[in-house]
Amino acid sequence: EADIYQTPRYLVIGTGKKITLECSQTMGHDKMYWYQQDPGMELHLIHYSYGVNSTEKGDLSSESTVSRIRTEHFPLTLESARPSHTSQYLCASRWTSGYEQYFGPGTRLTVT
Amino acid sequence: AQSVTQPDIHITVSEGASLELRCNYSYGATPYLFWYVQSPGQGLQLLLKYFSGDTLVQGIKGFEAEFKRSQSSFNLRKPSVHWSDAAEYFCAVGSYGQNFVFGPGTRLSVLP
Numbered sequence: 001e002a003d004i005y006q007t008p009r010y011l012v013i014g015t016g017k018k019i020t021l022e023c024s025q026t027m028g029h030d031k032m033y034w035y036q037q038d039p040g041m042e043l044h045l046i047h048y049s050y051g052v053n054s055t056e057k058g059d060l061s062s063e064s065t066v067s068r069i070r071t072e073h074f075p076l077t078l079e080s081a082r083p084s085h086t087s088q089y090l091c092a093s094r095w096t097s098g099y100e101q102y103f104g105p106g107t108r109l110t111v112t
Numbered sequence: 113a114q115s116v117t118q119p120d121i122h123i124t125v126s127e128g129a130s131l132e133l134r135c136n137y138s139y140g141a142t143p144y145l146f147w148y149v150q151s152p153g154q155g156l157q158l159l160l161k162y163f164s165g166d167t168l169v170q171g172i173k174g175f176e177a178e179f180k181r182s183q184s185s186f187n188l189r190k191p192s193v194h195w196s197d198a199a200e201y202f203c204a205v206g207s208y209g210q211n212f213v214f215g216p217g218t219r220l221s222v223l224p
Contacts, residue, residue: 006155033211040200042216043156058211090155096209099144099163103155 003027006091006104013081014112021076021107023091032074033092033101036060043090049074050096081111114139116205116215124221125193133188133218135203145186146204146212147177156202162186173197198222 004025013019025032030051035043035058045058049068063085064078074093078085091104115138125131137143144163148156160171167179177188186203203215 004155040217040219043202043214045211048211088153092156099206100146100158100161101204101206101212103148103157105155106153108153 004091004093004102004104006089006107008107009105010108010110012110012112015080015082017081017111019078019081019109021089021091021109023074023076023104024072025074025091025093025102025104026072027093027102028071029093029098029102030071030096031094032068034058034064034066034074034076035090035092036062037088037090037106039088047076081109083111085109086111114205114213116203116213118201118203118215118218120218121216122219122221124223126223127195128192131188131190131193131197131220133201133203133220135186135188135215137184137186137203137205137213139184139205139207139213141207141210143205144207145177145179146206147171147175147186147188148202148204149173150200150202150217152199159188159201193220193222195222195224 007022032049034047044060046062047066089107092101094101117136146161147159150156162179200217202217204212206212
């Protein structure tokens with residue numbers, strides 16, 4: 001069982017603020033992902049990483065950015081939050097040579 | 113194009129009744145197939161997976177799924193639903209080294 005952590009779990013911020021959503025995993029997985037999910041809706045891949053210093057944009061255009069300086073850490077940053085960014089953000093990881101993806105508990109972001 | 117469809121947006125069953133959630137996919141490569149469950153405000157938990165071999169796979173919480181290549185389907189079943197099974201269920205397809213494609217999800221409600 002993989003352990004993958006996200007902080008904060010809930011965040012309410014004002015428009016224009018810069019925020020960073022944290023994601024860490026302890027299994028040494030090389031691939032990591034960020035998904036955006038509106039309540040009760042499907043998952044949209046917004047960023048992924050094959051490993052350290054590798055980041056790629058996903059299927060859904062996003063104004064966020066990510067970095068992968070350490071294997072275990074894959075933070076997501078919004079430079080200037082807007083109400084349209086209100087959503088749940090899910091982090092996941094897996095081995096490239098593996099099969100299943102493991103998910104963190106999510107961060108529910110509300111921008112007022 | 114790779115895609116996953118879950119024809120039922122919302123299903124309601126009575127506690128103790130049987131359940132079948134449908135999943136159809138379109139995928140060019142040999143697919144790996146997954147079912148995930150998501151409780152409100154939580155991340156996704158893997159229920160079961162299929163890679164090869166026996167087309168009927170068993171998962172956690174009493175769930176099973178059957179892969180039917182001729183129908184491009186991977187339907188999830190449970191013989192007797194419990195109130196705690198109320199959640200959102202996502203079907204996903206992937207292959208070696210490739211990003212997952214998730215279906216839109218099916219919301220399950222359970223009547224007492």
